[in-house]
Amino acid sequence: MHNSRLEAATALFIRRWGEMGASWGISRTMAEIHALLFLTTEPLCTDDIMERLQVSRGSASTNLRQLVNWGLIYRVHQRGDRKEYFEAEHDVWQMFEIITRERSRREVQPIVETIEKCLEMISQDGDAETTPRAEAARRRMAAMHDFFSTMNRLFNLMVKVGPRGLSPMTRAIEKLQRLA
Amino acid sequence: MHNSRLEAATALFIRRWGEMGASWGISRTMAEIHALLFLTTEPLCTDDIMERLQVSRGSASTNLRQLVNWGLIYRVHQRGDRKEYFEAEHDVWQMFEIITRERSRREVQPIVETIEKCLEMISQDGDAETTPRAEAARRRMAAMHDFFSTMNRLFNLMVKVGPRGLSPMTRAIEKLQRLA
DNA sequence: CAATAGTTTCAATGACGATTGAAAGATTCC
DNA sequence: GGAATCTTTCAATCGTCATTGAAACTATTG
Incomplete structure (x- = not known):
């Protein structure tokens, strides 16, 4: 990945989405995870999210569960991989x-x-x-x-x-x- | 004031309005003050609010100012009284x-x-x-x-x-x- | 079945925003 | 002007909620 403008734009969007979420009574991290998945084409696993957003495993797990609960993201499985992946509702x-x-x-x-x-x-x-x-x-x-x-x-x-x-x-x- | 059902209903409404506000990113107290003024016909002063809602003078002042700022309540003056009173937008x-x-x-x-x-x-x-x-x-x-x-x-x-x-x-x- | 890989839970901690209350600041009155 | 009344400010405190990280749990693999 060397598309630095895309990366910068993504980071900016995620930050703002997190801030907006926070002022609407949604935890900043939860909103950020949602933004990240919303912009990303391929499903991401817990470790991807921990790394990209610099959050702990516990936080990632909790927030992902809540997002699934809301119905805003889906659990998906990659063939031949034990990990769980997540994908956002993109519409x-x-x-x-x-x-x-x-x-x-x-x-x-x-x-x-x-x-x-x-x-x-x-x-x-x-x-x-x-x-x-x-x-x-x-x-x-x-x-x-x-x-x-x-x-x-x-x-x-x-x-x-x-x-x-x-x-x-x-x-x-x-x-x-x-x-x- | 002996209209106990009205009082009970008012209290209930205020509590719920406060809770809803809280989950929408508005401070509970601010929402409660708003609910109280929304339901009350005559303007109330800071001391009325402090007493009815059991909050400090500082908190009442701050939250009232914010509500005025939002445009959700108005400052009104009672003839022959130095105190400031507040009235909600009722529509x-x-x-x-x-x-x-x-x-x-x-x-x-x-x-x-x-x-x-x-x-x-x-x-x-x-x-x-x-x-x-x-x-x-x-x-x-x-x-x-x-x-x-x-x-x-x-x-x-x-x-x-x-x-x-x-x-x-x-x-x-x-x-x-x-x-x- | 043990070993491995991955996920969830939860008590402790931390961060942040709201509240308090006393002091400072306005305003009105005589 | 100065006394009285009322309002605002703000540093300290409190409460709430999110996050952490390690331990418990679950599910796959050979």
Whole structure:
């Protein structure tokens, strides 16, 4: 490997991807491993990753497992080799779907359920006089709930139309907007 | 205040909002303060927040400043009172716009710029023979770049149609999808 | 079945960001 | 101006979460 520009570009991308991950609540190393595998054509083994990213075996193992768990990378086996190799999901659209769906399931579902519970709790007071205070809180929680369900529907729609459809669709609506 | 169900619901919502924030890279306390102000009708002062959330004056001050910085809460003044009070942006849609725009500016713009830089770096090798390896990396980075710009356009569109428009629009497209 | 190769686990450690509280800095009031 | 009230700052501390590395575990090989 003597393609130094490619190496430099790869390193730069990996660093930034790691930083972005960190600020979105994903461990820097996990994001870096993901970036490395995303850019690399051939599958890599644990030792490759340890060397390229200078991390311990334990960390590599843990983070790889988590990435497999998310569905963002796959375990692959090389014929005639005992080692396990890893390969990333390379389709950006697929990645988006996976990440959004997982985060939704793990992190927004709980809050949606909580909101529902809260709404029940508040409206049980409704037998008595509803205080303005309670009514205001109820309305805001309801608005939040609506927001999440609209976003959820929109996401499902995006997944359905897919990347091929989304861009033209967006453009079409933009055009309609401009006319209106 | 004797509306115990409302209090319980509020506390529950705040706790969960804080947890969600934490897993999205926002400090738990900052998210909790935001939730408290979101649910409360009248503006609150620093001492109210310290008491309700059991945090120090320093922490309250810092987190409030950050929230003001994000544009998610406003400083308001009560006539005949020297204290500063805080009020949240109560419109959920507006909140979404603010959060998305800020996160985009702070956290996705840098990666987009990095991708552009990387693409340049790689294509400068293009004078020489482009290795398959470099070509694969280039293609993936380009796909990622496309993804971000599509998402950006979609976001602008959503903001333009607004909440009133989005839900019907989504439904309309869903219907078209079902027919196709 | 023992030896070898590879992977996972987990207690200890480390790094980093958040929080605290007291001191310094503003602002308003008389 | 200076006393009173409120806010911000920041060095020290605390808590949390990721990482380390060695030991335990699993799976292949001859």
